[in-house]
Amino acid sequence: MINTFLIITLFIAQSVLASPLSDGALRLIQVGNEIGSRDVVLRGQSLLLKGAFDLKDIDALYESSKQVRNGNDLMGYPPLERKANEILIRLVKQSYDPALYDYGLYLLDGEGGFVKNEFLALNLFEESFKAHSNADSAFIAAVIRNESLVPGTKKTQRIDELLTFAILNKVRGAQEYQDEHVKSGYWRSLSVSNWKDWLLDQ
Missing domain, CATH: 1.25.40 (Serine Threonine Protein Phosphatase 5, Tetratricopeptide repeat)
Known part of the structure; x- marks a missing residue:
């Protein structure tokens, strides 16, 4: 199940409302994609998932849904629109x-x-x-x-x-x-x- 959420893309437009944790994770993912480093991308993904699921950071969960929606060529992750929509609906129910x-x-x-x-x-x-x-x-x-x-x-x-x-x-x-x-x-x-x-x- 967690592997499903590891699907990450180069995220260009970062949310203005992103928490410091998700903001840092997105920067790692972006830099990793720019320099072609799977290791750096994976560190960003891990940080984002830790925020989303361990620390219950709603901003990190939102950013995870956007990453899942787009997939990631460098990491070989295909887009998972349905999974992204499940996360999005969960956030909508919380009036995020x-x-x-x-x-x-x-x-x-x-x-x-x-x-x-x-x-x-x-x-x-x-x-x-x-x-x-x-x-x-x-x-x-x-x-x-x-x-x-x-x-x-x-x-x-x-x-x-x-x-x-x-x-x-x-x-x-x-x-x-x-x-x-x-x-x-x-x-x-x-x-x-x-x-x-x-x-x-x-």
Whole structure:
């Protein structure tokens, strides 16, 4: 069972909220991949797993799920999407904010081994906003509501509240979206094939 969780990838974008333990482990994994050292990668993996399972470090568990999802060519580990999703769902049940956000995006796009479900995605982003004041989640929730991806949720006051919070927290694209799609005086629907990519382009 533990061997399943040893599947690690070169992790480029490290979580801002990562604990010192998981941050250190990810640095070892990254350096090991960069220099082609299986030993250094293995040390990072061991540290990450120790944090996740022995020390109950929720950040380490989250980072482990991301590593498992992508696999690792250097170590010869294939991606294990299903196992990664099991860990992700476990974290979502604990209302762990980065997991809520990731799961919401997977559901919005119908990717990562999940069936597309805009209603559940909206609920996850709303929970992320309410419980953790996540401004990025507020922005996505506002867009979902304004674009009527979930019927019956286009409530102007709620959209304004979410967008205002996102704008005040300087979320990329929030001000532009409000100007072009909310306050422009006429409704312009977005044509988005992949929400994750759309957010990255903001």
